[in-house]
Amino acid sequence: MTSLAVTTPQSTQQAVTAAVELRNVSKHFDGVIALRGVSLAFDRGQLSLLLGENGAGKSTLLRLIAGLATATEGSIALFGSTERDKWKCRLGFMPHASLLYDELTGLENLQYFAALYGIRDREFCQRAIAGVGLDPGLQRRVGQYSQGMRQRLSLARAVVHDPDLLLLDEPFSNVDVASAREIAAHLARMRDAGKSVLVVTHQPQVLDGVADEAVFLEAGRVIDRRCWNLEALRAFEEASLGSRVKEVRRL
Amino acid sequence: MPEPQLQSRNTKLFTVFAAFTFVLMSYGMYEALIGAPTERTMGAAQRIFYIHVPSAWVAGMCFGLNFLASLVFLFRRNQPLARRADALAVSAAEVGVVCCTVMLITGPIWARKAWGVWWAWDLRLTTALLLWLIYLAYLMLRRFSSSGNAPLLSAVLAVFAFADVPFVWFAIRFRDYRGNHPKPVFGNGPNQGLHPAILKAFLINLAAFTAFGILLLIVRYTLERARQAMADRRLATALGESSGRAAVAGRELQEVR
Amino acid sequence: MSSLAHITRIGLRKDLRLEWRSKDALNAMIFFGGLIVVIFSFAFEPTQEEARQITGGLIWVAFLFAAVVAMNQTWARELRNQVLDAYCVSPAQPNALFLSKALGNFVFVIILEAVMAPLFVIFYNLRVLGPAWQLVVVALLGTWALVVNGTFFAALSLRTRSRELMLPLILFPICLPAVIAMVEATTNILTGDGSATSWPGVLAAYDLLFTTICLLLFEAVLKTE
Numbered sequence: 001m002t003s004l005a006v007t008t009p010q011s012t013q014q015a016v017t018a019a020v021e022l023r024n025v026s027k028h029f030d031g032v033i034a035l036r037g038v039s040l041a042f043d044r045g046q047l048s049l050l051l052g053e054n055g056a057g058k059s060t061l062l063r064l065i066a067g068l069a070t071a072t073e074g075s076i077a078l079f080g081s082t083e084r085d086k087w088k089c090r091l092g093f094m095p096h097a098s099l100l101y102d103e104l105t106g107l108e109n110l111q112y113f114a115a116l117y118g119i120r121d122r123e124f125c126q127r128a129i130a131g132v133g134l135d136p137g138l139q140r141r142v143g144q145y146s147q148g149m150r151q152r153l154s155l156a157r158a159v160v161h162d163p164d165l166l167l168l169d170e171p172f173s174n175v176d177v178a179s180a181r182e183i184a185a186h187l188a189r190m191r192d193a194g195k196s197v198l199v200v201t202h203q204p205q206v207l208d209g210v211a212d213e214a215v216f217l218e219a220g221r222v223i224d225r226r227c228w229n230l231e232a233l234r235a236f237e238e239a240s241l242g243s244r245v246k247e248v249r250r251l
Numbered sequence: 252m253p254e255p256q257l258q259s260r261n262t263k264l265f266t267v268f269a270a271f272t273f274v275l276m277s278y279g280m281y282e283a284l285i286g287a288p289t290e291r292t293m294g295a296a297q298r299i300f301y302i303h304v305p306s307a308w309v310a311g312m313c314f315g316l317n318f319l320a321s322l323v324f325l326f327r328r329n330q331p332l333a334r335r336a337d338a339l340a341v342s343a344a345e346v347g348v349v350c351c352t353v354m355l356i357t358g359p360i361w362a363r364k365a366w367g368v369w370w371a372w373d374l375r376l377t378t379a380l381l382l383w384l385i386y387l388a389y390l391m392l393r394r395f396s397s398s399g400n401a402p403l404l405s406a407v408l409a410v411f412a413f414a415d416v417p418f419v420w421f422a423i424r425f426r427d428y429r430g431n432h433p434k435p436v437f438g439n440g441p442n443q444g445l446h447p448a449i450l451k452a453f454l455i456n457l458a459a460f461t462a463f464g465i466l467l468l469i470v471r472y473t474l475e476r477a478r479q480a481m482a483d484r485r486l487a488t489a490l491g492e493s494s495g496r497a498a499v500a501g502r503e504l505q506e507v508r
Numbered sequence: 509m510s511s512l513a514h515i516t517r518i519g520l521r522k523d524l525r526l527e528w529r530s531k532d533a534l535n536a537m538i539f540f541g542g543l544i545v546v547i548f549s550f551a552f553e554p555t556q557e558e559a560r561q562i563t564g565g566l567i568w569v570a571f572l573f574a575a576v577v578a579m580n581q582t583w584a585r586e587l588r589n590q591v592l593d594a595y596c597v598s599p600a601q602p603n604a605l606f607l608s609k610a611l612g613n614f615v616f617v618i619i620l621e622a623v624m625a626p627l628f629v630i631f632y633n634l635r636v637l638g639p640a641w642q643l644v645v646v647a648l649l650g651t652w653a654l655v656v657n658g659t660f661f662a663a664l665s666l667r668t669r670s671r672e673l674m675l676p677l678i679l680f681p682i683c684l685p686a687v688i689a690m691v692e693a694t695t696n697i698l699t700g701d702g703s704a705t706s707w708p709g710v711l712a713a714y715d716l717l718f719t720t721i722c723l724l725l726f727e728a729v730l731k732t733e
Contacts, residue, residue, distance in 0.1 A: 026490060028486060028489075029397070029399065029733075030397050030398055030399060031482070031485065031486065031489075033486070033489055033490065036490055037490070066593075066597050067596070067597060068593055068596055068597065068733075069733050070733070085599070088597065088598060088599035089599050091597060093593070093594070093597045095590065095593065097589050097590040097593075098589045099589055099590055099591050099593060099594040100589055100591065101522070101526060101585075101589070101591060102588065102589065103525075103526050103529040103530050104522070104525065104526065104529075108522075108525070112518060112519075112522050113594060113598070115514070115515060115518045116515060116594075116595065116598035116599070116600040117598060117599065117600075118511060118599075120514075141529075157594065325725075325728070328728075381681055381684055384680075384681040385681045385682065388677050388678045388681055391674075391677060392664075392668065392674065392677075392678065395668040395669045395670050395673075395674055396667060396668040396669065397669070399732075399733065400667050400668070400732045400733070403728060403729070403732050404664055404667060404668070404729065404732065407664065407725050407728065407729060408664075408678060410721060410725065411657075411682050411718075411721060412682070414717055414718065414721055415681075415682055415684075415685060418685035418686075418710070418713075418714055418717075419684060419685045419688075421685070421710065422685040422688040422689055422692075422710060423688065425692075425706070425707075425710065
């Protein structure tokens with residue numbers, strides 16, 4: 001457990017503008033409320049977990065930060081600016097879906113997405129693929145990749161432009177242990193390089209020793225925020241066990 | 252906060268206007284069916300013209316209004332004005348479709364008598380039919396999109412519809428079909444042989460239909476605004492219940508008014 | 509601007525490659541188009557002179573129906589694995605995406621026309637009386653008119669509940685003036701009436717205006733949720 005080395009949230013770099021700052025953000029779709037007045041700030045150089053049950057609003061929160069949806073109320077600032085076009089180059093997004101073309105090979109996929117960020121260098125893309133532990137020369141199409149390989153490639157896509165803020169939605173679900181470790185290690189390296197990482201996950205154990213803090217969401221609200229350590233993990237496990245027991249009872 | 256006095260004055264004004272429209276419409280119908288002399292060559296069939304032309308005029312007015320409101324929406328998208336513009340756009344589209352339908356029904360009835368056919372692919376007919384189709388698509392688009400998306404998507408379609416009309420007009424004129432549709436009898440010279448009694452009946456009906464169109468627009472607009480306000484209120488209570496943010500909810504409601 | 513051109517090119521190349529590998533859109537479109545030709549020839553059985561008169565209409569109706577199949581496909585490809593989101597979070601311009609999609613569809617529909625036009629010639633025993641090269645001009649301008657609006661409204665339909673159904677409902681009325689122009693020009697050329705010269709002008713003006721409107725409004729449509 002490296003939890004002792006963890007800084008408390010919001011203690012460091014308070015003078016510098018936060019990587020993400022949400023002020024009183026609400027979001028609803030056609031009368032369904034996904035987020036209710038969420039105010040949160042995430043510091044630079046931190047790896048934060050977003051935890052909560054399904055439907056708690058975690059994914060919606062990520063989509064709002066990514067700029068794929070607009071908040072019904074409240075404001076979102078990234079690196080001190082509320083103008084979306086300024087963030088786009090500094091933001092990496094890896095949602096649950098792979099965001100890859102199944103009919104293209106890994107390298108073709110990456111070259112296309114790199115071009116969207118103005119990167120035209122083929123070797124650069126090859127190195128990025130090697131960086132997540134895949135073979136850049138692999139001629140197989142992504143449709144035939146295993147889930148673990150696909151997630152690795154998806155990570156390579158999300159970080160190809162070296163973003164300062166990385167958003168991940170369930171990066172470890174259905175992923176083999178080796179790939180999950182590889183991804184976790186990659187996230188740790190990014191955090192150590194001063195990047196901010198936000199991870200929505202049901203498996204925080206994988207990021208044990210990597211994560212700095214955890215934010216707990218329930219029914220669209222932040223209910224708790226604490227350092228990620230052994231206690232937090234136990235609390236999480238008990239809570240999820242509790243909800244599972246509840247589900248079983250319901251059955 | 253609502254000002255009861257203002258509200259009751261609005262209601263009073265509305266009642267007066269509605270009564271005025273009713274009287275005007277009744278008088279117009281009397282003139283159209285009984286008052287005006289029977290036209291020499293076409294006989295009684297000509298009387299449909301007192302309904303046909305005014306509804307065409309109101310439909311045109313509504314579609315123009317829809318386009319303007321859509322433009323306002325597109326340019327002022329994130330301001331309170333946008334919601335008013337959207338309410339006006341949807342009201343105008345609906346009233347426009349209704350009037351256009353009246354026009355498309357009365358036209359062929361007259362044409363059967365005058366030309367011997369129900370329909371001819373002439374300039375005005377085709378353009379009117381196309382506008383009707385586009386605005387039906389507009390209403391369908393609204394129905395098939397979520398309430399958050401509908402205003403923007405339909406405003407976009409309205410811009411396309413507006414750009415389309417001159418091309419239809421031009422394309423059909425260009426095709427060199429000799430149009431059967433009578434040319435407008437006003438504007439070219441003083442009254443150009445229109446009997447003064449016919450002209451009088453026509454003008455009364457034009458005024459009556461315009462008033463009726465405006466009345467429908469007001470009702471539909473008020474309804475749409477009420478619907479918007481209700482959606483906001485439902486949301487505000489849902490938000491308020493959960494986090495006790497009554498102040499925000501109140502502000503939202505005020506903005507709606 | 510150079511990045512607009514570059515990303516458009518990259519996107520177009522990607523779309524052509526995807527289509528080359530899956531052949532979803534082309535197969536469906538060409539098969540559907542072929543069916544329409546066969547059904548029309550059963551339904552009408554024209555003489556050679558009649559064929560000249562009606563083929564202009566038939567051929568464009570067939571292309572329009574078949575093109576709708578392709579246009580729905582192109583955006584479906586972006587929805588699989590939600591790839592569209594990757595584009596939206598990137599700083600690339602929305603119009604580059606629109607242009608690459610429209611150009612891709614243009615290529616597909618032109619291929620369709622190249623395959624289907626000979627079928628019409630064979631089935632209807634067509635012999636063109638006017639200057640045949642003008643047909644190429646009309647086809648290029650007319651196809652762009654269909655494709656630019658079709659691509660735009662297909663993207664717009666993505667944001668509605670019944671995607672595939674919505675496209676023809678909106679596209680057909682809006683495209684009507686272009687269809688009239690295409691049909692008239694084609695018929696004039698086929699029958700050798702010769703007055704086709706001004707129709708391509710109408711088509712060009714239509715293309716110009718609607719391309720501009722599409723480019724102005726595409727970003728707004730893409731950003732709706």
